[in-house]
Amino acid sequence: xxxxxxxxxxxxxxxxxxxxxxxxxxxxxxxxxxxxxxxxxxxxxxxxxxxxxxxxxxxxxxxxxxxxxxxxxxxxxxxxxxxxxxxxxxxxxxxxxxxxxxxxxxxxxxxxxxxxxxxxxxxxxxxxxxxxxxxxxxxxxxxxxxxxxxxxxxxxxxxxxxxxxxxxxxxxxxxxxxxxxxxxxxxxxxxxxxxxxxxxxxxxxxxxxxxxxxxxxxxxxxxxxxxxxxxxxxxxxxxxxxxxxxxxxxxxxxxxxxxxxxxxxxxxxxxxxxxxxxxxxxxxxxxxxxxxxxxxxxxxxxxxxxxxxxxxxxxxxxxxxxxxxxxxxxxxxxxxxxxxxxxxxxxxxxxxxxxxxxxxxxxxxxxxxxxxxxxxxxxxxxxxxxxxxxxxxxxxxxxxxxxxxxxxxxxxxxxxxxxxxxx
Amino acid sequence: xxxxxxxxxxxxxxxxxxxxxxxxxxxxxxxxxxxxxxxxxxxxxxxxxxxxxxxxxxxxxxxxxxxxxxxxxxxxxxxxxxxxxxxxxxxxxxxxxxxxxxxxxxxxxxxxxxxxxxxxxxxxxxxxxxxxxxxxxxxxxxxxxxxxxxxxxxxxxxxxxxxxxxxxxxxxxxxxxxxxxxxxxxxxxxxxxxxxxxxxxxxxxxxxxxxxxxxxxxxxxxxxxxxxxxxxxxxxxxxxxxxxxxxxxxxxxxxxxxxxxxxxxxxxxxxxxxxxxxxxxxxxxxxxxxxxxxxxxxxxxxxxxxxxxxxxxxxxxxxxxxxxxxxxxxxxxxxxxxxxxxxxxxxxxxxxxxxxxxxxxxxxxxxxxxxxxxxxxxxxxxxxxxxxxxxxxxxxxxxxxxxxxxxxxxxxxxxxxxxxxxx
Numbered sequence: 001x002x003x004x005x006x007x008x009x010x011x012x013x014x015x016x017x018x019x020x021x022x023x024x025x026x027x028x029x030x031x032x033x034x035x036x037x038x039x040x041x042x043x044x045x046x047x048x049x050x051x052x053x054x055x056x057x058x059x060x061x062x063x064x065x066x067x068x069x070x071x072x073x074x075x076x077x078x079x080x081x082x083x084x085x086x087x088x089x090x091x092x093x094x095x096x097x098x099x100x101x102x103x104x105x106x107x108x109x110x111x112x113x114x115x116x117x118x119x120x121x122x123x124x125x126x127x128x129x130x131x132x133x134x135x136x137x138x139x140x141x142x143x144x145x146x147x148x149x150x151x152x153x154x155x156x157x158x159x160x161x162x163x164x165x166x167x168x169x170x171x172x173x174x175x176x177x178x179x180x181x182x183x184x185x186x187x188x189x190x191x192x193x194x195x196x197x198x199x200x201x202x203x204x205x206x207x208x209x210x211x212x213x214x215x216x217x218x219x220x221x222x223x224x225x226x227x228x229x230x231x232x233x234x235x236x237x238x239x240x241x242x243x244x245x246x247x248x249x250x251x252x253x254x255x256x257x258x259x260x261x262x263x264x265x266x267x268x269x270x271x272x273x274x275x276x277x278x279x280x281x282x283x284x285x286x287x288x289x290x291x292x293x294x295x296x297x298x299x300x301x302x303x304x305x306x307x308x309x310x311x312x313x314x315x316x317x318x319x320x321x322x323x324x325x326x327x328x329x330x331x332x333x334x335x336x337x338x339x340x341x342x343x344x345x346x347x348x349x350x351x352x353x354x355x356x357x358x359x360x361x362x363x364x365x366x367x368x369x370x371x372x373x374x375x376x377x378x379x380x381x382x383x384x385x386x387x388x389x390x391x392x393x394x395x396x397x398x399x400x401x402x403x404x405x406x407x408x409x410x411x412x413x414x415x416x417x418x419x420x421x422x423x
Numbered sequence: 424x425x426x427x428x429x430x431x432x433x434x435x436x437x438x439x440x441x442x443x444x445x446x447x448x449x450x451x452x453x454x455x456x457x458x459x460x461x462x463x464x465x466x467x468x469x470x471x472x473x474x475x476x477x478x479x480x481x482x483x484x485x486x487x488x489x490x491x492x493x494x495x496x497x498x499x500x501x502x503x504x505x506x507x508x509x510x511x512x513x514x515x516x517x518x519x520x521x522x523x524x525x526x527x528x529x530x531x532x533x534x535x536x537x538x539x540x541x542x543x544x545x546x547x548x549x550x551x552x553x554x555x556x557x558x559x560x561x562x563x564x565x566x567x568x569x570x571x572x573x574x575x576x577x578x579x580x581x582x583x584x585x586x587x588x589x590x591x592x593x594x595x596x597x598x599x600x601x602x603x604x605x606x607x608x609x610x611x612x613x614x615x616x617x618x619x620x621x622x623x624x625x626x627x628x629x630x631x632x633x634x635x636x637x638x639x640x641x642x643x644x645x646x647x648x649x650x651x652x653x654x655x656x657x658x659x660x661x662x663x664x665x666x667x668x669x670x671x672x673x674x675x676x677x678x679x680x681x682x683x684x685x686x687x688x689x690x691x692x693x694x695x696x697x698x699x700x701x702x703x704x705x706x707x708x709x710x711x712x713x714x715x716x717x718x719x720x721x722x723x724x725x726x727x728x729x730x731x732x733x734x735x736x737x738x739x740x741x742x743x744x745x746x747x748x749x750x751x752x753x754x755x756x757x758x759x760x761x762x763x764x765x766x767x768x769x770x771x772x773x774x775x776x777x778x779x780x781x782x783x784x785x786x787x788x789x790x791x792x793x794x795x796x797x798x799x800x801x802x803x804x805x806x807x808x809x810x811x812x813x814x815x816x817x818x819x820x821x822x823x824x825x826x827x828x829x830x831x832x833x834x835x836x837x838x839x840x841x842x843x844x845x846x
Contacts, residue, residue, distance in 0.1 A: 012600075016596075016597050016600050044602075045600075045601070045602040048602055049602075072596070073593050073596055073597065074593070074596035074597040074599075074600050075600040076596075078600055078601070078602065079600040079601055079602075080601065080602055081601070162824055162825065165824070165825045166730050166825045166826060167724055167727075167728065167730075169825055169826065169828065170496050170497070170724075170727035170728060170729060170730065170826075170828075171722075171723050171724060171727055173439075173495070173496055173497035173499075173727060173828065174439050174496065174497040174723045174726065174727040175723070176497075177435075177439050177468075177497050177498040177501055177502040178468070178501070178502055178503065178504070179467075179468040179471055179472075179501065179503055184723070202823070202824065202825060203825065205822075205830075206830065294722065294723065295720075295722065296720075296722045296723060296724060297718075297719075297720055297722070298724075299594075299717065299718065299719045299720070300594050300597045300598070300607070300717065300719060301590055301593075301594060301719060301721075301724065303597065304590075304593035304594055304596060304597040305590065305593060306593060307589050307590075307593065307731060308730055308731070310824070387823060387824060390824035390825070391823075391824045392824070393821065398816065399628075400625070400810060400814075401585055401588070401625065401733065401810060401813035401814045401815070402585070402588045402589045402592055402625060402626065402813070403589060403592065403593075405592065405593075405596065407628075407629065
């Protein structure tokens, strides 16, 4: 048990989610509860804020706003895409980080993010050990993509899955109201793993419900299969709703979204160039199958829809943040908080520490056995895996008819070390 | 007071909304309550279902499912885009409608829809009077576009406004997390009236909140103004979120969404062709102002998001349906149920009958005085008008983590007249 009394720092990185702030809230409130941490600092824009010494203190924020963080979407502390190279390649960055930590007596570092951020938390921990600075660095996972290995799932995924299942249920009802055939193509995030897209299957209750087919990056996309699928759905149900991952690729591994610059495709589509996957599939359908075709691209709506967040996901995100603090106080470092599903009838997850170097820069696709033979839908095993993650609704404080989300002051504290310049 | 005992028919038309089924539920439940109506029929796919004699009976549906209709999005009875011409031009259609009504002793006709549907309800009423068939035909307004005249607003609009304000608040938080400049362009429905797009302003609480600018069909779109606006927002806030109506036009009245086929635009964009308004504006921004630009097109998500419906809107939609029945029983025909806002401090609306010929085929744009001088934002008067319409949340029955919406059997009753063919 470490008895070190110092300050802590929490930062966020990568793409936002509906619950990344719930994890931050877990860190902050637990840090205050421990009595072993003086100042709870936040860094503006992730590791870039550490390098720039752009720090603010949660001791100066109102407890009510901090409580609201728990249900507020997006990265309230600010995010970045700055990636630290290896310790050898960017030793200057690491020196600077430790310099800033020392100046503010930061002894605990909590980094909430995806793959790259876990890599950063790991390297910072290793560098601190190397230079003999006593620091506990813990990674808190977040990514709507659910593509981190080892952990059963990642906070952020369940809420996106819940919103997508809800909205595709609704868009599916909307798509079937007419007495003529319609095709609706829904584009979802997940460039290399199809977890989000596959979760649209949770919308289906009856056989004729949307989505009818699902196209994932895990399975090479074939226009012949797609053509056959759309015709099958139209024949059976008079409407077709399909969910498509932004990252689908053809047999040669080329992104479908990039095929618009391909001569073959240009010819097939009469030199019309279109935006993204849905643009290409929409053009294909309208020229070959059915004129009434519509694209629905969920863009950032899907990762920010905290008004429709999963309570399970929200609580787990908070728990991961809070447990990160407890593990750090216990003396752990260079680890990530993982979620482990217990082998019980009712769903239950507990946190455990995971070695960061097992997680960093690795990806977890959907297992092949959770896809059907044609590769255009998921199996019941997949549904059974995801369903518990979308259960429960978060109580949102409403103000004037819309959610009242957190607004931090983020008043920067006085700098103690020299200038630096990370954009 | 009419003492006629007969059957009634309810049908839906035009684009779906989150609450068009609430209106249907109001009709059905009130019709059962009166004790003066035997069978409550529904027509499959609006007036096309009447012409085809595709009818089913709500007496055969379970009361639980009918109750669920109240919160279910999209047109559960099915919709159509079939438009009746004048009585002189399509007398055959009108004859057929009355023939079907006679065969099933339908004495009350409730048509829930937008502009065209009000036109149909009106013409059917006039034709019935002309041929001496005792029929009460009442129109029930619905349209997310809020473009019907006379009525203070239309059921469907408030729920779309609430979802859009909620989601743009969330997307706005998502858009500002990075330490570099980003531009987000949100495309919203409303081809000729900007009510939905303008409602995005309800998302703004603090000056730096999204949306920063709003572009409506009521104001000619200028690329110079747009360019200036985006640069202003980036300078002030380091991010820009703008809401754009699908129906914006340039000074010459040409839709911006159609400018991709224009030679001038083709040249400006290096012959790249893009989908819709957002595609064009996104290309403009990325080539002239900022590389980090993203489009968010709300497509049918915005009109089907019943999970985020406005309670006020939902209750008014139900009320309009229920009152339609009461007005019909009182002997009114050829009228629409309108909503009238009382001149009180607290918001309160009552229904009144409106002459259908005052409503049919007319449109209501946003009044000029509710737009700012530059035409790129709304005034406080607009906010004060819309705010009450988004208040309150609808309680949704959840099942397996997503809304449990209504599923009707729609078992067709035996036909009594000969075949007809409307697609």
